[in-house]
Amino acid sequence: MFSIYLSPPHLTGFEKKFIDEALQSNWVSPYGNNIDGFEKELEEYLDIPYSALITSATAGIHLALVILGIEKKDIVLVPTFTFAACVNPILYVGAEPVFLDSELDTWNLDPVILRTAIEDLIRKQRKPKALILVHSYGVPAKITEILSICREFEIKVIEDAADALGATYNSQKLGTFGDIGVISFNGNKIITTSGGGVIVSKNKDYVERAKYLSNQAKENLPYYHHEAVGYNYRMSNILAGIGRAQLQVIEERVIARRSNYERYAKLLFPSIETSLFSQRELLNAYSNRWLSTFYLGKNAVVGIYNNLKAAHIESRFLWKPMHLQPAFLRFGKYLNGNSALLFEGGICLPSGSQLEATQIEHIASIVKKSLNEVHV
Numbered sequence: 001m002f003s004i005y006l007s008p009p010h011l012t013g014f015e016k017k018f019i020d021e022a023l024q025s026n027w028v029s030p031y032g033n034n035i036d037g038f039e040k041e042l043e044e045y046l047d048i049p050y051s052a053l054i055t056s057a058t059a060g061i062h063l064a065l066v067i068l069g070i071e072k073k074d075i076v077l078v079p080t081f082t083f084a085a086c087v088n089p090i091l092y093v094g095a096e097p098v099f100l101d102s103e104l105d106t107w108n109l110d111p112v113i114l115r116t117a118i119e120d121l122i123r124k125q126r127k128p129k130a131l132i133l134v135h136s137y138g139v140p141a142k143i144t145e146i147l148s149i150c151r152e153f154e155i156k157v158i159e160d161a162a163d164a165l166g167a168t169y170n171s172q173k174l175g176t177f178g179d180i181g182v183i184s185f186n187g188n189k190i191i192t193t194s195g196g197g198v199i200v201s202k203n204k205d206y207v208e209r210a211k212y213l214s215n216q217a218k219e220n221l222p223y224y225h226h227e228a229v230g231y232n233y234r235m236s237n238i239l240a241g242i243g244r245a246q247l248q249v250i251e252e253r254v255i256a257r258r259s260n261y262e263r264y265a266k267l268l269f270p271s272i273e274t275s276l277f278s279q280r281e282l283l284n285a286y287s288n289r290w291l292s293t294f295y296l297g298k299n300a301v302v303g304i305y306n307n308l309k310a311a312h313i314e315s316r317f318l319w320k321p322m323h324l325q326p327a328f329l330r331f332g333k334y335l336n337g338n339s340a341l342l343f344e345g346g347i348c349l350p351s352g353s354q355l356e357a358t359q360i361e362h363i364a365s366i367v368k369k370s371l372n373e374v375h376v
């Protein structure tokens with residue numbers, strides 16, 4: 001229905017080789033060469049010792065919460081400016097999310113709000129157990145400040161790097177900063193296995209636990225014996241094959257997405273002094289620009305969305321904050337207004353890694369025309 005999609009899969013042509021190997025060897029279950037190979041290749045790429053492939057990043061966040069011992073009534077801090085997939089698992093374990101607002105540099109979690117929230121919750125004898133750190137749209141958050149606050153208060157960090165494969169901070173890959181990191185290979189992400197994810201950690205016990213829990217908590221015995229509640233969250237060997245081919249081109253995909261963003265930015269904001277035009281890359285941060293996001297003002301975005309749609313081009317508003325979602329209205333929040341502002345006036349433009357320069361020019365011209373319609 002669209003002629004240009006927001007973030008479609010981009011296959012390499014080499015996926016079939018890995019899938020065929022799985023089919024020919026009869027390894028079509030969640031075990032086999034592609035699983036072992038893809039885990040090893042991801043560990044090398046991310047420079048982290050342990051990984052477990054799973055069915056989705058959502059499943060990974062769920063496992064991470066279980067592994068860190070988050071239980072009923074525990075408080076888990078989470079940015080309000082994010083995707084619901086990183087909030088839902090908090091409810092799966094019966095814990096309570098508390099939503100924290102964004103800063104306007106990277107649009108991610110505001111460290112000032114983080115400290116305020118922790119101190120206030122401690123005062124109320126409701127000290128948070130964990131934080132879910134998100135790098136929205138692949139732009140690194142203020143990691144140094146956030147980790148130092150979490151260390152000070154001994155709060156565990158689950159890093160939701162679902163969007164952020166290929167991005168770095170101080171030359172270290174995103175996904176490797178938290179106690180546990182999670183990356184997504186959903187069909188719309190920078191590389192895909194059609195659907196899937198990986199959980200990574202420097203802590204061997206955590207990843208062994210993830211493998212055990214994701215495989216029905218089945219003990220290594222000749223009969224079915226279970227010491228814990230398990231899940232069926234393992235990735236299949238066929239899908240891991242798709243991922244192996246995709247991972248080979250991750251650097252090209254990052255370059256393509258970054259160049260989409262730079263093209264849009266140059267066309268839309270010839271004078272970049274405008275302070276709130278997009279997510280800023282901090283010093284020593286390297287984003288994968290999974291999606292090209294822009295703040296164009298609340299009087300403009302609906303017109304832009306509609307004009308793009310009329311031209312069969314898919315766009316999407318920025319995350320609707322979690323504290324405004326009917327499903328989550330009852331939970332605590334610490335706000336500064338930024339996430340609501342971003343939702344009202346921001347947009348994600350088509351960001352696929354196969355987009356051509358002429359398509360970006362076409363999209364940008366529709367955006368500019370829509371902006372002029374607002375300003376006259």
Ligand SMILES: *Cc1c(COP(=O)(O)O)cnc(C)c1O
Pocket residue numbers: 055056057058059082083085086134136160162163183184185186196197
């Ligand atoms: C896509 C996404 C997820 C969920 O990933 P799945 O693999 O689809 O479960 C989680 N968090 C964020 C920030 C995402 O963008």
